[in-house]
Amino acid sequence: MRGEEPGAERVEAAGVALRGVGRAFRTPAGTHDVLAGVDADIAAGSTVALLGASGSGKSTLLRLVAGLDAPTAGTVEVGGEVVRGVNARTGVVFQEPRLLPWRDLAGNVALGLPRGTPRAQGRAQVLHRLETVGLAGFAGHRPRRVSGGMAQRAALARALVRRPGVLLMDEPFAALDALTRLRMQDLLDDVQRSTGATVLLVTHDVDEALHLADRVLVLGTTEDRAGAHVVRDLRVDVPRPRDRGDADLAHLRVELLELLGVPRSHA
Template structure:
């Protein structure tokens, strides 16, 4: 059965922002000439929604995420967050990477505190850090160094570090790929609970079709076609069942087959 929707205090809600990409391209110069990674990408992500990016390796998923985060600049087109053009890293977004990237000489609380907005008072900052550590299930580990916790706990701390920023858009680049299967499922449920509790917009990259179907309101598949040299959105798939979802939902099984076929994995026939 699906998990119940958690009751989140109003103070935990964030001001979700929409994301818009228009004609976005990203090219890189190589020894053999120009390599177009993305070309003509048009995407709209509604405020408060969760969108997954799927595609083969090298299809530009992480590149697209970096453009939204302001960690890279497009060579064509425009990227906007909350109706404003993205120009460098801003306060509206926060990123969680595949690796936790925690500073080994800081405890978990100290690592989470790195995400606090500038100007946060010491007392408010400590309260926010403890709040998000508790939210991700690490209330009893605030004083632990990264080497003393598991990979899943370290990734929870990385998620708390992003959330303490109170971003309107949360960006995740395969955040659970390095975790064992059971921990990965638990982290998926945690992310789903946090998103529904805060109302933040979430855009995440994954290679896992089941993960995309469990978490996303829409799945965008990146790929190429004969009329463009770079990747673009070849399928925009709405995921019907409301969240939180039952992983055994029959509708998800149907969508899974469709997505796998788009990714080059045909269904088997007896």
């Protein structure tokens, strides 16, 4: 469906503000600071990618924005309000689709509907979101009858049916084959531009970040802090939709890989 507008009405996008955010965990060896002093402003309607080495706190930060966890220092705001508990303005897509095997795809997507949605209205919204992600003809299929890419499309539809102002994605395409991953990236780009939602994407893939994001926040550690924080805020000033062979993206790719510890000779 690349190049088509998925026919989804625009949502009320929300900005995200991170103010001195820290998250520490108690371990038998003592306190472990995963995040320390994370500061960032994410504009409503933008797409921001979180990059960093394994264990740099990317998924932890995403959980804090979703309200699935609470910071031990600082504050997280969505739409100007401090996050306290699960936030109704956010929708989450995880690395695994997490579909219930005894429900068909429509039934799984319906789990994302806001509580109290009238049945007829909810059914229409579910079918609309399945159409948005290219699954209009698979509403009655059980998860075992569809591919991994289709299952992840259903997971995206389940998040979208909430009409989230902020769409949080935790390595949503990591388990997919290379070709399906590229198609899912294009789908996400289409959906974001159509709905206008704010997207915060956790990824290990530099090319994915550069293809989708308006900004790339690199998380890492420095000698002055025990936990990870934003060590680079890179703006990607390339119009979307983007050509993966764009020369400007190639230059940014080298810069990001060097930040992540990949020497220029191997980039």
